[in-house]
Amino acid sequence: MKIDLKLPSEEEIRKKNKEIVKKASSPKRVPSSISADKKRAGIEKKLFSILEELKDELIDSEGKFAVINDAEGLRDYLQKAEEAGVMAIDTETTGLDPMIDRVVGLCLYTPGERAVYVSVNHTDIDGNRLPGQLEMKDIAEALKAIGKLKLVFHNAKFDLRMMKHSGLIESYVDPFWDTYIAANLLNENELHGLKVLWNSYCNEGKGKVAAYDDLFEKIPFNYIPIEKGYIYGAKDALMTYELYSFQRKYLDPESDVCKSRNLRDAALLYRDVELPLIRIIAEMEDEGIYVDKDYAEKLEEEYNGKLKEAQEGVYDEIAKLQIGELPEELFKKLGNPINLNSPTQLAILLYDALKLESPDRKMPRGTGEKILKHYIEKNIHRDFFRAIMEYRKIKKLMTTYITKIPALVRQDTGKLHYNFNQYGARTGRFSSKNPNMQNIPAKNEDIRKMFVAEDGKVFICADYSQQEPRILAHVSKDKNLVRAYQEGKDIYSWVVSLLYGRPYEECLEGFSEEAAKRRYMIKQVILGIMYGRGVASVAEELKISKQEAQGIIDLFFSTFNSVEKTIKDYIYMAKTMGYVSTVYGRKRRLPEISFSDYEFYTLQGGQVNPAVANYYLSLLNRAAWDEKEMIIEQARQDHKIRIVDNTGIVAYAKRQCLNSVIQGTAADITKRAMVLIGNDKRLKKLGYKMLLQVHDEIIGTCREEVWEEAADIIVELMISAADGLIVPMEVDTIAVKRWYGEEIERRGKRCETGN
DNA sequence: AAGCAGAGCGCG
């Protein structure tokens, strides 16, 4: 029986969602009744002073900008843009969430015309839409021509989603250019804000352009009067176009500049992968994922109990400890009761009250997992440290996932709409936020079960099996590694077999305990090599001596010598060219690799006598690592010399060489697969929708009856995305009703599961 | 009240 027939208005839902997101992102509560009036007064006051301050800033002295406030004007402008062939477009909005906020104005620029501003949703201080603006439907009508234009954006996904959710466009278009993505491809080592980039590359001494927050602080754009705001807005479109004009020569595969700078492959990657991905990711975020709220509530209750128990457990153990006397000031810093979430307070307990000594000289007052485990192994306050670890584990799950994720679910769609950043990592990898869907616990079954497929549908989880080690095999071209993959062997067992001269079958995980152990150790060594891990670190991980670790690594490199050579080649490439490239041409610039190990300055920053510098240089090169600090201090005392130690930075850059190529190539491949999947007609027909990307894994959803068919296509596409590799790729797929749920069997045979 | 760095920890 329905009782409440009154549906919330769009405005109410918007408000409610905003509150939910705010609450979820900052636990601090603001009494809402008082805050509304206060906030309004605050905005009014701020706005007044800002506009006063910006009197000189927002003046269109050269008549470069204009406002469009009638439908015909907008149609004309778009017509001109169609003739010109390209148009920069940018939106001003009430905020940063496309599903909550709305477009306030459209900023357009096409060469040969003035940059223009179309006001869409400017309001008075009470939120009432101001008169004199185009009707929404007229703008939407005019924008139907948008498909015919080559559109240039700065972060197209944001503007496209904003326009769609504000009702300005019906469906997404592929951008012609995205200066944000292009900037990442051209230099991943800088900030990628429009103003910052424009200031660096397009500003010819015209004075710096300020970013939004510097001008308007936190005032939403709808409150900015149109007659001031239009200048800021229109300028954005102009700047976007000018940035595009600067960038295009580098990423046009036909241009000479592009070719001479070895950017041709990067340009193809940009055109054929990165740009087509934008619309696909926008659709993915719109789709979102369902969260089982009832289940989540039960989970929260359950874990609340566990958390309390764990907390009491810790306090019980603290009570049993023999705590020494503490100096007054330290005792003050210690809360009563001690805050278990505070590393500082915990450190006082460990290192001042209990007088322990950290096993890690780098972190003399650390309280991290490694240090705790060390004490547990040594049977020092074992139960106390175990209790702390247990508490932390539950606390983490609770705060980051169990309470947070249901709170982020939208009222209007009933789903969670995460945010993927297509160029989140400098290697080209994705990142995800609000929430981060790429670090949802994988071993803890409870949490992933919160995510459920729609009624009648299933999730298809498709992951590359050993994506990165296969790429290592490809880039090193190592005969043995390549052959192992071509013959479908278990790579780690195969390596063990070669290293120790034992039959392959006897090195498989299930053959013996010894085989399993060796396989595990080699797996860690290979992963370590891909991350540039050192001997000491491998030894620590495997709990063996440095000599033993060195032995295994030496054996690996002598048997698989092309791997060692590949590392050296990439380091050489980075040193001579300044960058390394992925298989598909994405670059990772590593200028730090060419830093001198040490720099010498006088205390005033001047030049140092070369003989003195050389004396200290040879001293430092011969020194053990714990002597360095002394030598540097001595130089300061005796010769008034400041020595900058860059060896750490250089070593870091060296480790990144191979890793960037492997991680970056993996990112390329997964992205290529996403484009193929997102554009596949057969999958579209089956109603398959992509939902998530977790680096080597693509998760989507479709009706249960067709999942095998969809999975077959996905496997085919994911494998073909790795075209050009000399090793085969393998993809495992499973279908589940919940993210971590019981697998749905394939008709006929049991489906394979990846590990 | 808001922003920031550091510690710690979740994932591939």
Place this chain on the structure above:
DNA sequence: AAAGCGCGCTCTGCTT
């Protein structure tokens, strides 16, 4: 010695 690569989130403790 930034001794293992790439991320984002939560919490503390401090600054503005």
